[in-house]
Amino acid sequence: MLRPFRQGPGADDRRSLLGQPSAKHTIALCRSKTVPKLTTSLCHLLGIEYPIIGAPISASPEFVAAVSNAGGLGVIQASWCTAEELQKIIKEVRHRTDRPFGVNFVLPLIEGQDYAILDAALDARTPIISTFWGDPAPVIERIHDAGALSLHTVGSTKEARRVVDLGVDVVVAQGVEAGGHVWGHVGTIALTPAVVDAVPDAHTVAAGGIADGRGLAAVLTLGAGAAWVGTRFLLADECQSHSVYRERIVAADENDTIYTKIFDGGWPDAPVRCLTNESVASWIAAGRPDPGKRPNEGENLATNSFGEPIFRYSIACPDVGMTGDVAELCMYAGQGVALTHEEKPVAKIIEEMVADAVAILSRLARS
Numbered sequence: 001m002l003r004p005f006r007q008g009p010g011a012d013d014r015r016s017l018l019g020q021p022s023a024k025h026t027i028a029l030c031r032s033k034t035v036p037k038l039t040t041s042l043c044h045l046l047g048i049e050y051p052i053i054g055a056p057i058s059a060s061p062e063f064v065a066a067v068s069n070a071g072g073l074g075v076i077q078a079s080w081c082t083a084e085e086l087q088k089i090i091k092e093v094r095h096r097t098d099r100p101f102g103v104n105f106v107l108p109l110i111e112g113q114d115y116a117i118l119d120a121a122l123d124a125r126t127p128i129i130s131t132f133w134g135d136p137a138p139v140i141e142r143i144h145d146a147g148a149l150s151l152h153t154v155g156s157t158k159e160a161r162r163v164v165d166l167g168v169d170v171v172v173a174q175g176v177e178a179g180g181h182v183w184g185h186v187g188t189i190a191l192t193p194a195v196v197d198a199v200p201d202a203h204t205v206a207a208g209g210i211a212d213g214r215g216l217a218a219v220l221t222l223g224a225g226a227a228w229v230g231t232r233f234l235l236a237d238e239c240q241s242h243s244v245y246r247e248r249i250v251a252a253d254e255n256d257t258i259y260t261k262i263f264d265g266g267w268p269d270a271p272v273r274c275l276t277n278e279s280v281a282s283w284i285a286a287g288r289p290d291p292g293k294r295p296n297e298g299e300n301l302a303t304n305s306f307g308e309p310i311f312r313y314s315i316a317c318p319d320v321g322m323t324g325d326v327a328e329l330c331m332y333a334g335q336g337v338a339l340t341h342e343e344k345p346v347a348k349i350i351e352e353m354v355a356d357a358v359a360i361l362s363r364l365a366r367s
């Protein structure tokens, strides 16, 4: 059934940045011998070809543009950039793609500077802004006034209702199996349809544990308009993840992640899902002591590409520019690592996810 998308103040302006009409909860698929088609009404709203959003796992323009060029939505991880750096990254993304992209902010990390970096993204006419962790109320008007769409990540139906009432256009329902920082406590398969039902006039995106075409087909079936994919893209050729981190992901299965607060340097008291490693094992063996009493606390483990030290229990995730004992760092990964074994270009990952999802949904439709 076609239903009109909720139109808040300025909705026409927001669509003008993307140039697309919208209607909610429709899926169209076509299994041709050449290129399978899979599109939803959310794809129309975002101006993308396929219902796949690349989670903000990197600030690399190459990676973000590759996701957008492959028909998904690339999203820049911007919380650790300066305003100048972000504007340069946006410029580079635009140089590599003429397709829509988004910018993501972790709210507590940017509120201290009165959201100046958000203004930098909006000044650069970023069409889609995604926010995470906490209350988006202080920024929604700013986002809409600039003509951008607002996406916010939630972990419950109560929160979804609240942020949609505030004016958020698209809610991202993040399940507890997700990699990286995890906001809620509910699994993706239960959370997604509950959020879809709770905010029937908004669009819902599912995040957490989606790593192949089966996961994509599943969340579309649950009512999501797109899948928000992080862990699977850590093995994309264009992603800047460190080779040691990649090796660990390739080898990991679904029991090799932990949901923990021990990696807190730079972002305290925030649970993260990551691969288990020696830092985790020695903390558990020591009886899970509190911060300040943990094994080898403050030890300098590695150096980043700016030559800055990275200490044990930091939230810094190993990327290509790091040297040192990176296997001891926080290697963000969701339970979808069980399905994440092959390194491939972004375009191939997206192509295979779409083809497999179309095959599954067509088979189900026929039967």
Ligand SMILES: Cc1cc2nc3c(=O)[nH]c(=O)nc-3n(C[C@H](O)[C@H](O)[C@H](O)COP(=O)(O)O)c2cc1C
Binding pocket: 055, 056, 057, 058, 077, 078, 079, 104, 105, 106, 131, 132, 153, 174, 177, 178, 179, 180, 181, 207, 208, 209, 210, 228, 229, 230, 231, 232, 317, 332, 333, 334, 335, 336
């Ligand atoms: C390496 C990595 C970094 C992440 N950084 C961010 C971030 O900066 N902002 C954010 O909103 N989410 C971040 N996340 C969480 C993702 O947005 C998303 O919820 C998660 O990856 C989805 O689950 P999946 O990893 O199972 O696909 C990160 C996840 C990973 C794996």
